Amino acid sequence: MDELVERVDDQDRGLGMTVSRRQAVREGWLHRVAVDALYPGIGLEADNQAARERHITKHPWLHRVRLRYIWTALHVGIALTGVVLTAVIALSPAW
Known part of the structure; x- marks a missing residue:
């Protein structure tokens, strides 16, 4: 059985x-x-x-709230922070 x-x-x-x-x-x-x-x-x-x-x-x-939405928001936030910081560094004048 x-x-x-x-x-x-x-x-x-x-x-x-x-x-x-x-x-x-x-x-x-x-x-x-x-x-x-x-x-x-x-x-x-x-x-x-x-x-x-x-x-x-x-x-x-x-x-x-589903846990996957919390994790997705966390990862998207980290990725956006990286993109913004990369743009700031790329557009800043050279030392």
Whole structure:
């Protein structure tokens, strides 16, 4: 028997479907190990939801911003700084 996983959306919210890992990988679906489906008594999904709500309350803007945008902005800022400094040095009169 193949391992069971839960299908999720891009925000890691469960879609209520438990499928085999093989099928999820083959179809290219986002998934996570369905621990709640395997061990329903431990309440992992409830803990995950409570932690997510605490995080959103504590950092209301951060859950909407994707990390890749922060890293891209950082790299673009560094590159622009290099371009500006290069232009300043190239256009400055020789000593």
